[in-house]
Amino acid sequence: MKNTMIETLKAIITPYLKGVSELSLNDHIVDNLGIDSLDLVDILVEIETQFAVSLEEEEINQLAYVKDIIALLEQKTKADEVCENS
Amino acid sequence: MKYARIVEELPHKPPFKFVDEITFLNENLIKGYYKLPQNAFFFKGHFPDNPITPGVIVLEIMAQIGLVAFGKFLVAEKAYSYTDIFFTSSEVKYSNPSYPGDRITVVSEKIYFKFRKLKCKVTALKDNGDIVCYGTLSGMLH
Numbered sequence: 580m581k582n583t584m585i586e587t588l589k590a591i592i593t594p595y596l597k598g599v600s601e602l603s604l605n606d607h608i609v610d611n612l613g614i615d616s617l618d619l620v621d622i623l624v625e626i627e628t629q630f631a632v633s634l635e636e637e638e639i640n641q642l643a644y645v646k647d648i649i650a651l652l653e654q655k656t657k658a659d660e661v662c663e664n665s
Numbered sequence: 666m667k668y669a670r671i672v673e674e675l676p677h678k679p680p681f682k683f684v685d686e687i688t689f690l691n692e693n694l695i696k697g698y699y700k701l702p703q704n705a706f707f708f709k710g711h712f713p714d715n716p717i718t719p720g721v722i723v724l725e726i727m728a729q730i731g732l733v734a735f736g737k738f739l740v741a742e743k744a745y746s747y748t749d750i751f752f753t754s755s756e757v758k759y760s761n762p763s764y765p766g767d768r769i770t771v772v773s774e775k776i777y778f779k780f781r782k783l784k785c786k787v788t789a790l791k792d793n794g795d796i797v798c799y800g801t802l803s804g805m806l807h
Contacts, residue, residue: 617753620782636780
């Protein structure tokens with residue numbers, strides 16, 4: 580499940596990479612990947628669509644590393660599973 | 666928010682205001698136009714004896730109507746504390762030239778308005794239906 584999530588996220592982010600060909604979970608979104616705030620919004624909107632989640636401005640302000648996005652997505656998808664099972 | 670008030674409240678002023686009227690507006694779409702004056706300052710040099718609207722001016726018309734005016738409406742609807750959207754990026758293609766006296770109608774369709782960014786699919790057309798320019802424009806709230 581997590582591996583699929585990482586692969587999907589990589590596919591979303593890769594077209595926006597500047598100066599690097601691959602990304603890792605420990606990469607800083609701005610400092611290592613060269614993604615600016617404008618492109619980051621495009622990425623987040625695409626993440627919302629592909630993962631069927633809704634992100635809030637307060638949540639995205641906390642995102643610094645690729646792994647932060649994964650953690651947020653795990654939290655979001657788990658919350659959805661709990662809602663569906665209750 | 667009334668159409669005329671949005672035009673009045675745009676931060677741009679002559680000779681760099683390129684919005685005459687907003688003709689349609691809802692949360693997904695805006696339409697408006699600007700008639701290129703025969704004596705506009707940019708026609709004097711672009712080009713002498715052969716006036717053609719510079720591409721950057723067409724893009725500015727698209728941005729003022731399709732992003733800034735649209736953004737004013739959307740910001741008011743969402744009751745944000747921000748007041749204006751600043752044009753930040755574009756990816757456009759130019760199809761046909763425009764000349765003094767042409768009326769440029771801009772149609773801007775919202776792709777998304779999230780996380781303080783407005784991204785739109787924008788088209789600029791002449792009255793005969795010829796597309797002058799089309800593409801995507803983005804802006805950020807400040």
